[in-house]
Amino acid sequence: SQQGEEDPQALSIQEGENATMNCSYKTSINNLQWYRQNSGRGLVHLILIRSNEREKHSGRLRVTLDTSKKSSSLLITASRAADTASYFCATNDGGSNYKLTFGKGTLLTVNP
Amino acid sequence: DAEITQSPRHKITETGRQVTLACHQTWNHNNMFWYRQDLGHGLRLIHYSYGVQDTNKGEVSDGYSVSRSNTEDLPLTLESAASSQTSVYFCASSPRQGLYNEQFFGPGTRLTVL
Numbered sequence: 001s002q003q004g005e006e007d008p009q010a011l012s013i014q015e016g017e018n019a020t021m022n023c024s025y026k027t028s029i030n031n032l033q034w035y036r037q038n039s040g041r042g043l044v045h046l047i048l049i050r051s052n053e054r055e056k057h058s059g060r061l062r063v064t065l066d067t068s069k070k071s072s073s074l075l076i077t078a079s080r081a082a083d084t085a086s087y088f089c090a091t092n093d094g095g096s097n098y099k100l101t102f103g104k105g106t107l108l109t110v111n112p
Numbered sequence: 113d114a115e116i117t118q119s120p121r122h123k124i125t126e127t128g129r130q131v132t133l134a135c136h137q138t139w140n141h142n143n144m145f146w147y148r149q150d151l152g153h154g155l156r157l158i159h160y161s162y163g164v165q166d167t168n169k170g171e172v173s174d175g176y177s178v179s180r181s182n183t184e185d186l187p188l189t190l191e192s193a194a195s196s197q198t199s200v201y202f203c204a205s206s207p208r209q210g211l212y213n214e215q216f217f218g219p220g221t222r223l224t225v226l
Contacts, residue, residue: 030212031212033214035217040220041219041220042202042204042217042218042219042220043155043202043204043215043217044217045214045215045216048212048214050212088154088155092212098143098160098162098206098208098213099145099157099160099170100145100157100215101157102147102154102155102156103154104152104153104154105154
């Protein structure tokens with residue numbers, strides 16, 4: 001079953017604008033991760049946020065986590081055409097479990 | 113440089129045939145995973161392994177099998193291919209040490225079952 005559900009399914013913006021994608025999940029988690037997938041390629045890890053963290057930054061990426069609402073958001077600031085890709089959230093429920101459960105993804109298009 | 117490779121990259125087969133997709137990683141990771149990606153479903157876990165001789169079923173394991181005879185390889189076998197197994201297949205690996213581990217993905221295999 002899908003744990004993470006991204007919203008919106010598709011997002012189209014202009015270069016230089018900010019892009020925000022949201023992820024909701026259903027059960028308690030150990031950590032939540034965001035991945036990017038360029039067309040025809042494998043997924044690439046972007047950032048991981050632990051369940052006891054509320055916000056994390058990496059370059060132009062900002063991730064927030066609200067465990068009380070079981071939701072996370074990924075903000076990409078000052079977007080570039082090269083940011084055009086699908087973005088997936090994935091959850092891990094910890095313990096001795098290394099599996100990830102992925103959402104269906106948000107397709108981001110950044111227009112030059 | 114360490115990497116994860118998949119072969120073949122593209123495969124066309126017929127219904128009922130046995131097909132094996134290869135996955136090879138050079139990171140010496142204990143954990144390996146197979147996913148399928150379909151429009152409207154995102155990535156779904158097929159099988160996974162946490163070490164040699166260890167295999168586990170994922171969310172959509174029916175019709176698939178894996179075996180782990182060494183650390184580097186986790187081949188995925190479709191025992192009798194069905195049209196519903198037309199998909200893009202991704203292999204991934206992650207280290208076992210630590211509590212917070214990202215997964216590293218291969219480039220994918222596009223499988224068409226006619």
